Amino acid sequence: AQSVTQLDSHVSVSEGTPVLLRCNYSSSYSPSLFWYVQHPNKGLQLLLKYTSAATLVKGINGFEAEFKKSETSFHLTKPSAHMSDAAEYFCVVSDLTRGKLIFGQGTELSVKP
Amino acid sequence: DAEITQSPRHKITETGRQVTLACHQTWNHNNMFWYRQDLGHGLRLIHYSYGVQDTNKGEVSDGYSVSRSNTEDLPLTLESAASSQTSVYFCASSYTSSYNEQFFGPGTRLTVL
Numbered sequence: 001a002q003s004v005t006q007l008d009s010h011v012s013v014s015e016g017t018p019v020l021l022r023c024n025y026s027s028s029y030s031p032s033l034f035w036y037v038q039h040p041n042k043g044l045q046l047l048l049k050y051t052s053a054a055t056l057v058k059g060i061n062g063f064e065a066e067f068k069k070s071e072t073s074f075h076l077t078k079p080s081a082h083m084s085d086a087a088e089y090f091c092v093v094s095d096l097t098r099g100k101l102i103f104g105q106g107t108e109l110s111v112k113p
Numbered sequence: 114d115a116e117i118t119q120s121p122r123h124k125i126t127e128t129g130r131q132v133t134l135a136c137h138q139t140w141n142h143n144n145m146f147w148y149r150q151d152l153g154h155g156l157r158l159i160h161y162s163y164g165v166q167d168t169n170k171g172e173v174s175d176g177y178s179v180s181r182s183n184t185e186d187l188p189l190t191l192e193s194a195a196s197s198q199t200s201v202y203f204c205a206s207s208y209t210s211s212y213n214e215q216f217f218g219p220g221t222r223l224t225v226l
Contacts, residue, residue, distance in 0.1 A: 043219045105153070
């Protein structure tokens with residue numbers, strides 16, 4: 001069965017410094033993996049997705065994630081944090097059964113001026 | 114532009130009342146999903162549908178029902194609202210396939226008093 005673990009419930013960075021949000025997954029098959037972002041009182045927006053093509057995936061707003069099969073990881077990074085990046089981030093794995101998603105618990109990103 | 118909408122955006126009801134939350138998408142997606150989001154639990158799947166007349170239970174389906182009479186709509190009904198069902202509810206849709214991301218609505222905040 002597929003599962004996903006976000007290793008940090010809260011990450012705090014200063015504006016202009018790098019962001020690293022960690023995610024490990026468990027899957028019996030080659031998974032589809034996603035990162036979603038949720039700003040306060042908003043719905044979820046797709047940041048990026050991995051579907052067995054390039055292992056380094058680029059998303060919106062300067063975010064990217066690298067799929068590492070040997071480490072079963074899919075960490076999200078951004079070189080330089082912006083105040084507008086403050087939000088909750090969800091790592092998600094797709095169940096092979098026709099598109100069901102399995103969500104991590106979320107990582108809240110705070111960005112200090 | 115295609116979109117997914119939810120109504121109402123906010124609802125306050127009393128214990129024991131029947132409540133229906135609407136979800137409407139214009140993506141022409143086959144798959145539709147209902148989630149609830151609670152602090153400490155991330156997003157949990159309530160019900161989902163892979164097409165007209167198809168409905169399936171998710172991990173937290175007790176006390177909820179759905180019906181799918183057309184492609185665009187998947188209303189969620191709380192048969193007899195309970196305080197434990199106070200939550201934020203998200204509807205999502207996707208194309209068929211485990212590779213496709215889900216598109217989320219803006220959410221409905223439901224309070225059961």
